[in-house]
Amino acid sequence: MYKKFIKSEIGKIKNDSMMLFMLFAPLLFGLIGRYLIPGLAEVNDFDILLIADYVLVGLAIMMPLLYGALIGFSILDDRDDNILMPIKVSPLSIHQYLSFRLVMSFILSFAAVIFILWFADIVVFRVKDLILISLLASLSAPVIGLFINVIAKNKIEGFAIMKGVQIILLIPLISLYFTNFKELFFAVVPGFWPTKIISIVVKGEAFSYLSYNVYYIIGFVYIILLHIIVYRLFLSKI
Numbered sequence: 001m002y003k004k005f006i007k008s009e010i011g012k013i014k015n016d017s018m019m020l021f022m023l024f025a026p027l028l029f030g031l032i033g034r035y036l037i038p039g040l041a042e043v044n045d046f047d048i049l050l051i052a053d054y055v056l057v058g059l060a061i062m063m064p065l066l067y068g069a070l071i072g073f074s075i076l077d078d079r080d081d082n083i084l085m086p087i088k089v090s091p092l093s094i095h096q097y098l099s100f101r102l103v104m105s106f107i108l109s110f111a112a113v114i115f116i117l118w119f120a121d122i123v124v125f126r127v128k129d130l131i132l133i134s135l136l137a138s139l140s141a142p143v144i145g146l147f148i149n150v151i152a153k154n155k156i157e158g159f160a161i162m163k164g165v166q167i168i169l170l171i172p173l174i175s176l177y178f179t180n181f182k183e184l185f186f187a188v189v190p191g192f193w194p195t196k197i198i199s200i201v202v203k204g205e206a207f208s209y210l211s212y213n214v215y216y217i218i219g220f221v222y223i224i225l226l227h228i229i230v231y232r233l234f235l236s237k238i
Contacts (some may be wrong), residue, residue, distance in 0.1 A: 025063070
């Protein structure tokens with residue numbers, strides 16, 4: 001039953017132009033990071049390394065936001081079509097249904113973040129850092145997808161909420177201005193934690209309030225707790 005469901009979902013992806021476009025979005029953002037932004041900096045005689053962390057955060061953290069929203073709207077679609085009710089009484093459990101959607105958003109985000117950070121070639125990342133940063137950043141995608149569904153009742157409300165969620169991208173960027181305890185005011189946003197780690201890789205720990213390991217451990221525990229909270233909220237709602 002689960003295999004049939006996966007085949008059905010893959011078929012939907014093939015027929016969904018938006019999803020197909022999103023599969024190529026990392027290449028677009030990678031090209032922007034590798035050629036467009038450095039090109040503009042060179043024309044204006046500006047050292048791109050001075051804003052390297054801002055550029056990389058802006059491009060990479062965008063991916064979990066986009067894929068999380070995409071999965072969130074996909075679930076809203078099924079809710080509007082009353083698909084979730086039959087699933088509850090079918091051999092396919094609601095947990096299996098959600099697991100495929102959420103894991104797919106994570107995998108797509110993970111691959112996209114790795115590709116962008118590597119392909120942009122603004123800063124050379126160690127393989128270890130690429131994997132760890134991409135893992136932490138991509139865990140935001142399922143949370144965003146579920147959060148949209150916890151708040152929105154339908155796709156119309158979902159689009160409105162998504163406009164507000166876009167602010168999430170700005171908050172981590174703003175946090176880069178701070179290197180003291182004030183940065184923790186932005187820590188409620190999941191993207192804050194991978195943002196600070198990217199900044200450390202680019203500039204070093206001398207310009208950060210906490211260490212690489214502390215940011216990572218706290219960020220990882222925090223995002224897992226958010227997963228548990230929004231997952232339970234979503235189940236209670238449906």
